[in-house]
Every structure is written in structure tokens, then in C-alpha cells.
Amino acid sequence: MTDFDNKLLDILTRVFRIERDEIKDDLKRKDFEPWDSMAHLMLVSEVENEFEIFFEDEEVVDIWTVADLKKLLKQKVSP
């Protein structure tokens, strides 16, 4: 597992309070109760701080699954 995946998983497990192996790419904001608006805000700001990037408001709204977040984040961190 890369450092990148590790850091992201670390944030996700703590924000969602679940184990690493429970975090799947198709985990959906709409169907997963702990992923409420407060958790979403927390997730976004922790990822921003950890990876020293910045999400546009539209991007924040459009993160619906773990896969969405990963994809967006990869775009941001790769030069």
C-alpha cells in the first residue's frame, strides 16, 4: 500500500469510525449513516490539511463515494 493510500485510509477510518477493510471504493454518502454533513465537512478539511490541497465548493458537493474522493485527490496531488 502506498503512503498516499495509507494517509487517506487513516483519515477515512477515523471520520467514519470503521475498520480499514470495511472501507470500499463504492461506499456511498447517501447510504452510509456516519457520512453525514458534519462528517463530510470533517473529511474534506482533514484531507485538505493532510495533502495540502484545496477543494472548490462544487468539488466538495460532488464527492459522493470513496472512489470520487480518491479520483479527485489523485488529480490534485499529481503534478
Added chain:
Amino acid sequence: MKEILESVRNDPSYLNLWSAYKKIQDLNLTVPEDDTNTVRLAVIGSTTLEPLAACLDVKTRLEGFHVETFVGGFNTYRQEVLDKSSDLYKAKPDVVVLSIDAWSILDKLFLSNFVRMSIKERHAIQNELVDSVHSIVSRLESETSALILVNNFVIPIFTPLGVVDNKQKIGLKRFFESTNNLLADKLEKSSRGFLVDLENIAGAFGKSRMIDWNTWYRGSIPFSNDFTPILADEYVRYVRALKGRTKKCIVLDLDNTLWGGIIGEDGIEGIKLGNTAPGIEYVEFQRSLLSLYNRGIILAVCSKNNLDDALKVFREHPSQVLREEHFAAMRINWQNKAANIAELAKEINIGLDSIVFMDDNPVERAQVSQVHPDVLVVDMPKNPRLYREMIENLNVFDVLSLTSEDMTRGEMYVGKRIRTELEQSATSIEDFLRTLDLKVRINEVNDFDTPRVVQLIGKTNQFNLTTRRYTDAEVSDFRKSDDVAVYSMAVHDKFGDEGVVGVAIVKKKDGDWWIDSFLMSCRVIGRSVETAFLAKIVADAKKTNAVRIIGEYIPTKKNPPASDLYERHGFGMPATSDDNVISWILNLDEQTVDVPEWIELTEV
């Protein structure tokens, strides 16, 4: 639960605190029946306060409390406070944090138009702002018995007036500064409303970092990830003080702690202690310690040294700030420090959990904390230039009101030391007590002594028969009731005035007087004043033709010194109830308790 808390203890980051809070919520814990260790928190205000509440909740749990937290809605604090049936009141909070952002009350164009406003307009707006907050606090004071922690306002960094902001009678910065002063004035006399100095805490942390503009605009979260736990720490200080978890005594090492170098090797001229560097850092550390002593923190010494070498510094070194007279007790010898500290606690008569230990040597620290987990062993910085900062940031000595007894406690302990010396020379305990010229004043508590009585109820652990903690509000209800009497006892002897050191709460029911609470500061243990105290209660009970006096005793880990009080004074027929309350009975038609002949009862 233990596991969750252990993980935050190791890494108390914002995300971990929040995650722990959520996990604990998921556990759906039930409230333990014993309420003494429970703290009900409420956090309300004008912004999104769940993150702050989460940090406060978990940090309070880390102090060993069971916690229930109510978080108010976004900017709904007014409704919550005004509506008597709101969830806020249903939560029955012990502590309410009120975090109101000034900008949520001010007009949207306040900043834009400030420069054009007249001085009169500015004052009018200021008064509105103060009244708006104060009315909420007053309402909370009358509707709850909670401690109310009100954030003051952060003075903005920016002002449109630029560098001439303070050339105006009330520039933008002074507007907020004086608003804070007005709020402080309003709350100065309140026993339950406290103005939390957010402005100062933010300044110490760095105002530019106290807010994260991303989360502010996205979710109205008022404090940044790094600042939120720091602010929560500030509230925890009040919780600790409320629950009597206050440290009372600092035990200090000498070499490389109070001065630089080793007195036994470097000699009095060789140690670092003086008004220039190197040595000034130790002098300043001592000055901070003296400031704590002057407000009632007991100081003691525990050092591996030759006694004469060490005393020479106290007596002869021109730059030494702390002198022998500032120390309630000293252990300067070659014994191990854990044993010395146990002796010190016994001599000074305080619990180990009231002690803070400061020593530059990590091995000594480890030994003490292993033997005495209850002692707060401070992780001293390696660099002595940081000692002063360390003590000033420790924040474990808070009390909710400072009484005159607090201010002179140090002197009282010196009196105690001399008394002990006298005791050792007297042939019998009665002879010794006779030499003290003890004078005791016992009466139903007056307004003046009530804050001290509440303080004693909150923090006395050892000579406390039932350890029932009552709030300021409960005590004032007792005082108003005809069926309850709240007594205070003040003690004076030839070495000094101890002030109010004893409290008893008596509940009268069907001709019986129930001693619900009976407690005494450990300072006066061994002077038989408890006998005088009981005698006074007995005499008062007889005056009202009461039949029996029933004394209650609830054993705890800490109150064995009080365990035989009733038995010693002729109470009999002990009965233990289901909730572990042992009641002792004194039949007034057959028995009595007399004031010892060496004690003089004085009138108010």
C-alpha cells in the same frame, strides 16, 4: 471505552477527539447511578459548535468523569435559553458553554459603517451587545444551577481605521476591548457566571490561526482544527475546579530545579541563581512559584541533599526568592523520593492526588509516578529557561472563588509546622491542646462565609463524613429552608487565624436531626475542634427538643480519618442502608456531647 480514551490520550488531535466522541456516542452508554462523577455539559451559541463540544466531551472524560453532552443547534441559543421546556433544560446541565460570535449579533454592515458612526452610536451598539449576552446569562442563571462559561469577544486584527484606530475615543479595537470589560463587570459578582477569556487564549495561540476560513465559510465552524482542543482545555479547567479536582501542593526538588547546579558540589557561590543569565531563569521560576504560594498553593521540598547545604541556600543566598518560611514541610535527605512524598502528604495532611511533583531528574519522576499514580508528576522541560513557562501553563490550581483563607494558607501551614514541633515537646495531647488557646466560632453560615463553605463542600475529601458535593445554588436553598441548617465553623489559635474550616448540614425531620454533611479542612485535624462542632449541634438540637441526632457516614477511599467520628462521641446503633450509608444514633435524653475544656466558643 477504555480503549477509545487510551487512543486519544496518546494522540489528542482534533480528528481523534472527534472520532472518539462519535464512537462513544455510538456506544449508547447509560448514566451511572452514582452522580458524583458525572458531568452534564451543554454547548450552545451562534455557530456550529459540535466540534468544540466533541473535544470538551472527550477531554472531560480523560479526566475520569462520566459525561453527557448537549449540543445546541446552529444559532438557536436564544430559543433554547428562553423556552423553559427546551432540550437544553431537559439535559439538566452542570456546565453550560455559551459561545456567541459578536458578528452574529451586530448589524451585517457594522464593520463597513463603523468609521462613519458617531461615538454615541458606537456606545449605543456596544450596550446592546452587552445586554444581549448578559440577558442570556441571567436567564441561564435563574433557570439552571449550572456553571455558565461565556466566551468574551475576540478583538479583530483588522480595523478600517488602520494605525490611528486608537486615536479615536472608541476605535474598532477599543470597541471590543471595552465591550469585554463591560461584560466582565456584569459577571464580576456572579457566583456561577464566568467570562472565559477567549480573546486572551486566542492571542496566546495566534489569532490568525484560530479560525480556518474554509470550514468557517463551508460550515460556520468558528474555530480551527488546532485551536478547538486548546479552547476545550480552558473549559476543562472550570470543570475540574467545579468537581474539586484542584491541586493544592507543589513538591519541589532543589538542585537543577530551584537553582542550577548541585549545591553539594558547586557550593553556594557556584550554583546558578542570580539576576542575570545564567541563573535569572531559576529566579523567575521561583517568582512564579511565590505568586502561587501567595494565592494559597502549599509548597514543600523533597531533595536528595545534605540538609545543611540546602538550608544554607535558603538562609544565605542573596538571590534566593523562596525562603524556609514559604515551605509547609521539607524532606531533605537521602531516602527515596516516593517514601518522602508519602511522608510529606501525611505531615501536611493532604491527599496524594492533591500533589504536583517537580523534579528535573526523569528517573526520580518515574519512580514517584510508579509508586504514586495519583501524584501529578510534571514532565519538566530539559531546558530550565522553559521552567517558568511550564508552571504558568500548568493550569491545575484553579478554584471557582478565591477566599481570604486561600490567600493566607501558606502562613497557616507555617503555624502548623511550629504547632507540630510544640506537640512533640508536650507530654500529653491535652497539655498540648491547652497551650494553643483554641477559639472556635460556630454559627449558621452568613452571607460572607457562604462562598468559603461552598468551596469546602466542593473540595474536602479526608475529614468528610459523606462527601456530598453541593453547588452554590443548593447551599443557598438549604439556607432558605426552615428544615435545614447549614453551620460553619471558624478556628483561631495563638499561632493564627485559620478562618472557616468546618461545615455541617443538618436536616430536621420528625424530631430527629440528621447530619447530612459534616466536614472539616484537614488543616485542623487533631485539635478536637470537631468535638466542639458536634457539641454545638447537640446543644442547638436540645433547644428545639429534638429526640435524636443521626449522623451519616459514607466510607470512601479517602475519608478513613473521619470514620470513627460518631463512635468516638458516643453515637451508637450503627445501621447500614442499601446505598452504603452508615447511620449512627445519639439519643438526646440520655446522651450529650460537651465542648472540650480547652476550647472557647466565641460569638459572631
